[in-house]
Amino acid sequence: MAATDEAERFWEERYQRSDRIWSGRVNPVMAEIVEPLKPGRVLDLGCGEGGDAVWLARQGWRVTGVDISATALERAAVHVAEAGVAERVTFERHDLATDFPEGEFDLVSAQFLQSPVDFPRDEVLRRAAGAVAVGGVLLIVEHGAAPPWSDHAHADFPTAQETFDVLRLDPARWTAERVDAPEREATGPDGHTGILTDNVIVARRTR
Template sequence: MTDLPATATAAEFWEARYRDTGRVWSGRPNTFLVREASGLAPGTALDLGCGEGADAVWLASRGWRVTGVDISATALERAAAHAAGAGVGDRVAWERHELGQSFPEGSFDLVSAQYLQSPVALDQQTVLRAAARAVASGGTLLLVLHAGWPSWQTEPPFDAVFPTLDGVVAELGLAEGEWAVGTQETVRRESTSPEGVEGYREDHVWRLRRHTTASA
């Protein structure tokens, strides 16, 4: 990746991250998305921080109509190519947003934010609150965030504040009695360093359902 100055914006950082490398991610959907969303009836979905589109493509292949959002134009181009190659290009709309500055319009039956964490500026609380507001009546909010560094990471590459299970729920500002918690847990999974050191990493997973209102 091209070295960027310390004053680089989030948009510059993430565009360089994708532009200056080949494919960044595996092309497979995130494990917790598959685990938590497989049983949901398809509807409309919002994929925040969609990257190269694997989650959006997986959802579209299961009958969802998806809006995929990312800050990087290069990532969105790759995502659109992935969707077209998978035969679901007509089921996904791609939008470029710097979350925290702008946000997609509308409400969705599923709002998914998988690992929406960044080494550069990101107003995570504002974004996650907007994500909760975008969930339609009877819809689902699915959040997955790293709970800490991998066990093999002896020298963290940058300063980071990791979330807690209860802390994120409190920061969402959810109206009392309006939501039901389906999943709220920490999961430990195997993780291997680039040098082949085996270890683990822990992730937090939340799946919350907005109660159906009488007018819905």
């Protein structure tokens, strides 16, 4: 089986195992960073069931949400319609390993764009940077460590600096506004709380 077929099958099966996988709430780290920005066009990579897309549209952004899973995108379309923001959101199905949406955006958001199946993540993140318009922002939030309740507790995760470095951004054209790894308390699926580490990378294209 080709890697791209394996990825599509994995995510389709994961979404089809449950009526809802994610909480439907916006990622709080993203909300904190994006709220002060002037709304424009945003590309939401790995949009899932549309929680971030709904929030972004409510803030005035015009959203292009992208995911590999048709099931996820169907649910996301329902959620934005129920929220009354469907006119501000477009969803596109892409396997980012082989296909990337066209255009430039004022914000490109990659929230936890990490996969247990084969995925050329470094290349995808560099393409994400290439989609940022002059004056725009690339925002990456990712797991810096496995959640305490995860089956992947001993897996290797990149540091925020390592992720920033793979972007290969030209310092004459980009400014790194934030590269760090804050911790936050969260509640796991079993109801127990734990401390999560999020890598946060914010880079602005200046020219």
